[in-house]
Amino acid sequence: MAKAKYTTHIGMVDILPGEVEKWRALEAIIHEEAAKFNFEEIRTPILEQTELIVRGVGQLTDIVSKEIFAFKKGDSHYVLRPELTAPVVRSYVQHHLNQRGGSQKLYYIGPMFRAEKPQKGRQRQFHQFGVEIMGSNDPVADVECIAFMMRIYQRIGIENFELKVNSVGDPESREAYKTALRDYLGPNLDKLSEVSQKRFEKNPMRILDSKEAEDQEFIKQAPVIRDFLNEETEEHFENVLAYLDDLSISYTEDPYLVRGMDYYTRTAFELTSPDLGSQDALAGGGRYDLLVEEIGGPSTPAVGFAAGMERLLIACEELDIKLAEPKSVDVYFVSLGDEARKWALTHLPKAREAGISTTMDYMGRSMKAQMKDANRENADYAVIVGSNELAEGKFTLRNMRESEEMSLSFDQIIEKLASR
RNA sequence: GAGCUCGUAGCUCAGUCGGUUAGAGCGCCAGGUUGUGGCCCUGGAGGCCGUGGGUUCAAUUCCCAUCGGGCUCCCCA
Incomplete structure (x- = not known):
């Protein structure tokens, strides 16, 4: 056999017969469960305007600053979507979905693109499914969102994971917390890792997420955001936790959980699995009450999550879970x-x-x-x-x-x- | 983007301390059985030893670069 002259780009993979069956089985489960939750599917273009992603996801995030595939054609700036929350919000605003009344319960499945160095569980084209609930600030929405996410893994039989929950606060609480964090870390700034020092001014909360050894002892004793939440946000968070208890969804409260997108407010959560290696996040999400307005829509609270499908399939492989029968x-x-x-x-x-x-x-x-x-x-x-x-x-x-x-x-x- | 590591048949891997025709298992094709699969036996096809350059009388083997995979960091799904 001659050597292939043309191959996939780095970090992009073909899904071949034998493998596709698992994908279809997984997709079928997602569609079935979404129907049971009364989520409606939404499909948006692979290409979006660069400005939407920059504004939506955040200029300073790693995703935007170094992981975006973008190109220009004529006067238009195109970007391959790196995630789907901002595009779904764009679509919600563009088509005035709020006029359909009530809250919008949307779900999606599809490819995303990030220009990262590939490794196990990380590709340049990868797939996510996820949910966005638009228009509700009720903790019930947060918890239904989490419940849907957990339901998918439960149905597949993945149970070896940890659900971490936190509140990253509303803008007011967060400012108070950032000030407290800077006061706490400031005196030892020179002892922190280089990355952390860089984040000190603009985004000190990301320091909490650091895995650098020299940061750990400072993180351990750092002030906790929960102590800085205003009454409304604290009550919201308490309700989220209480509802999770009511649903017997076990979780760990992680006061230092911070997420990579700028748009998160209040509830933040992440699902990690020890079966995945160093890329251990199965899924993550949270509330983004300011994003719709940021993108030019009416002030609209919202909450959602995104889950990595390749990672889910890796976990199945590790756990010897068979999603599909052999073909016949x-x-x-x-x-x-x-x-x-x-x-x-x-x-x-x-x-x-x-x-x-x-x-x-x-x-x-x-x-x-x-x-x-x-x-x-x-x-x-x-x-x-x-x-x-x-x-x-x-x-x-x-x-x-x-x-x-x-x-x-x-x-x-x-x-x-x-x-x- | 940085570090480490690997790259031999379709797949999983031996091997060459540089030296005539590069191997195994599985898979593929054919025959054993001119109308019968899965087991068995026999045979066959299939490799410029990832790519490019360098050193050498000679490179798949040594060196450099590059591309691709894996692991780690960064970060995230």
């Missing part, structure tokens, strides 16, 4: 000679019309090779057609699992297979 076909038509081959070709459609999946040899091979192919294709039955069968109008139906054969007319075969 109901019946394989084995034909001997031109007459029989023509008969097979013209009778395939009749079987298919009766709801039977069927195929035949396309390479004019020997009977043995055809039987071998039927076996490889995991056929339940083979129908063997030769000159004897054509003359008698009775065909050999072989049960490939039991290795038993009987002689039947074509109609009898269809009847038998269709009524299985």
Whole structure:
């Protein structure tokens, strides 16, 4: 075999037959559960305006500052979407979905793009599913969102994970907290890691997320945001936690959980798994009460999450969870000679019309090779057609699992297979 | 973007302390069984040893670069 001249770009992968079945099974579960939760699917373009993502996700985030695929054509600035919250909000505003009344419960599945160095559980094109609940600031919305997320993993059978929850505060609480954090960290600023020092002014909360060894002892004793929440936000958070308890969803309160997008307010959560290696986040999300307005829409509270589908599939692999059955076909038509081959070709459609999946040899091979192919294709039955069968109008139906054969007319075969 | 590591057949991997035709298992094709798969036996196809350059009489083997994978950091799904 010649070496492939053209290959996928780095960090972009083909999903091949054998693998695709798992994806379809996963997607089916997501669609089914979304229907049970009364979420409606939304599909938005792969390309968005660069300005939307910069404003929406945040100029200073890693995603925008170094992970974006962007290009210009004419006067338009295009970006391959790195996440879907900002685009969904854009769509909500553009099409005035608030006018549909009530809160909007939306979900999505699709590819995202980030120009990162790939490693296990991290690709440049990857897939997420997620939910956005627009228009409600009720803690019930936060918790339904989390409940949907947990339900997907529960249905698949992934139970080895940790749900971390925090409140990152509203703007008022957050300013008070940032001041307190700077007061606390300031005296030791020179002892912090380089990255943390850089974040001190603009985004001191991200220091809490640091994994640098030298930062750890300071983080351990840092003030906790919860002590700075104003009454309303504290009450919201208490309700979220209480509802989670009511639903028996176990969680860890992590006062130092901070998330990568600028738009989060109040509730923030993250689902991590020890089965994933260093890229251990299965899913993450939170509330973004200011984003709709930021993008030019009416002041609208909202909450959502996004989950990585590749990571979910990696976890399945680690846990030996089989999402899809091996493929099979109901019946394989084995034909001997031109007459029989023509008969097979013209009778395939009749079987298919009766709801039977069927195929035949396309390479004019020997009977043995055809039987071998039927076996490889995991056929339940083979129908063997030769000159004897054509003359008698009775065909050999072989049960490939039991290795038993009987002689039947074509109609009898269809009847038998269709009524299985 | 930084560090480490790996890159031999479709797949999983041996091997060459630089030296004539580069191996195994699985898979693929064919035959053993001219009308019967899965097991077994026999044979066959398939590799410029990731790519480019350098050192050398000679490179798949050593050196450099590059591309791609894995791990870590950063960050996130």
